[in-house]
Each structure stands twice: as C-alpha cells, then as structure tokens.
Amino acid sequence: MVQYNPKDWITYIFKFHKSDTFRQLIPMMLLIGAYSATVCYLEIHFFKLKDDSHVKNISIMHTTVGFVLSLLLAYRTNTAYDRWWEGRKLWGSLVNNSRNLAIKLSAILENESDKNYFRKIIPGYASILAKHLTNEEVGKVLFEGLDLEIDHNKHKPNQVAKMIFNKINDLYKSNKISGDQLIILNAELQSFTDVCGACERIKNTPIPYSYSAFIKKFIFFYVMTLPFGYVFSLGYYVVPVVVFIFYVLASLELIAEEIEDPFGTDENDLPIAKIASNIKKHVEEIL
Structure with a gap:
C-alpha cells in the first residue's frame, strides 16, 4: 500500500508514481491523439466541412450522455471503494x-x-x-x-x-x-x-461482467465521437482536449478495477x- 502525505499537493501534481494511471494509459492516449488528429484533418482539409454542417451538432449528444456517464463512474468508484473499505x-x-x-x-x-x-x-x-x-x-x-x-x-x-x-x-x-x-x-x-x-x-x-464491460464500451464510444463535433470550435486543439478527457474517464475506471479486489498485490491494495x-x-x- 502506498504511504503518502495527503497535504503535499506539489509532489502529487508533478510526480508520476508507478501506480499512477497515466503510465498505464500512455499507449491508449497516443492512439486516441492520433485518431483525433486524423478526424480533424479529414473534416477540415479533406471533406472541408463548413460550420453549418450537421456533424457539428454531435456535441449535443455528448452534453446529454455525459451526465449519465458521470453517474455511472461515480457509482462504479464508490462501489469499488466500499469493497476496499470493507x-x-x-x-x-x-x-x-x-x-x-x-x-x-x-x-x-x-x-x-x-x-x-x-x-x-x-x-x-x-x-x-x-x-x-x-x-x-x-x-x-x-x-x-x-x-x-x-x-x-x-x-x-x-x-x-x-x-x-x-x-x-x-x-x-x-x-x-x-x-x-x-x-x-x-x-x-x-x-x-x-x-x-x-x-x-x-x-x-467481482463486479458483474456486463456492468464493467458496458462502462468500458461507453467510455470508448463517448471519447471516439468527441472529435467529430468539437473540431469546428477547437480545430487541432481538439487533440489534447480529447486525450485529456479520455485520461480522466479511463483513470476512474482503472482505479475502480484496482481497489475492488483489496487482497491482491497492487500498489493500492490492503497491506x-x-x-x-x-x-x-x-x-x-x-x-
């Protein structure tokens, strides 16, 4: 189990521990970044979509389902922590x-x-x-x-x-x-x-398979559709934005996976x- 000082903000912001989700997600983040850049290039330079294109309205879907996704992740992490604390x-x-x-x-x-x-x-x-x-x-x-x-x-x-x-x-x-x-x-x-x-x-x-699999699929398709709508307002800046959103959502799922079985050998398991x-x-x- 990782021993730490919860009041030491600077260390945690700029230091990446080996149990940090950032290290585990680097390959996926690079793929998501490349995918977002490809979508951005196709919409701006290849298809040359205009601002009045209906594709721009896809962002309405993200606003609607984003709240549902946040509730699912909150329930997921709370359930995993309850198992760890029990x-x-x-x-x-x-x-x-x-x-x-x-x-x-x-x-x-x-x-x-x-x-x-x-x-x-x-x-x-x-x-x-x-x-x-x-x-x-x-x-x-x-x-x-x-x-x-x-x-x-x-x-x-x-x-x-x-x-x-x-x-x-x-x-x-x-x-x-x-x-x-x-x-x-x-x-x-x-x-x-x-x-x-x-x-x-x-x-x-363990957490039921269908529930865990659904959240992973939800996060994946949510992130993969983000570039289509936000390209019109962000341009190529959509790449770091989408990568960051994926990092936040996927990290919550990874943390829940790690602590839901507190009797393993992971860094955050019980000592x-x-x-x-x-x-x-x-x-x-x-x-």
Missing part, C-alpha cells in the same frame, strides 16, 4: 479479536507451554489467511518451534482455526479451563472464520501481510 474493516476486526483472545488466554492459562502454543498459533491464522487471500504458497513450518501440518488440497485457514479450537477443547477436557471460560473464548474463535468468509466473499465476487505481522507482534507482547 476489507480493511474486516482485517481491523481480526486484529482486535486476536488481541482479545490473547488477553483472555493470558489471564486464564497458567502453563507456559500452553501460552507459548497460542503465542504462535494465533498470529499463524492471520498469516495463513493473508497468504490464502493472495494465493501464495504456505510453508509447513510457519513459526520457529511450531509445526503446522497444512494440507494444500484443503482450506488452509480452516485447518488452523480447527487446530486452535482443538487445543482449547483439550484444555477444557483437562480441566485447565472451565465451561464458562470456554464460552467466553468462543466469540473470538468464531470471529476468525467469520472474517475469513467475508474476505473470501469480496475476493470471489494484509503487514497487518498480520502487527498481529504477531501484539500477541507476543500479550502472551
């Missing part, structure tokens, strides 16, 4: 629940070996979940002194959650924790799987590996 809230919940579970176990458990097990297995769940969401391979030994027999053909976070609950159940059977304490711990144990399921829902349910590392640090401090 993912951040879920991982914030995982941080708090991991802390709460560690705090309760630190007060309940007396055996140091039991504490040491949870000191490693609780952060282990966050680390496994982060790798699961980013489709990374999970090693057999996650932390020193704790061997996790992970079956790569089965759901990995569920395996770790099962290990945690089995250990809690063994402590209950050996009378190291009471029935009331088992009930107290259940909320945090259940929350781990709830967070995992919600994250998977975001990751595995879930870092959050998992913080969970490990906090749990070790508590236990």
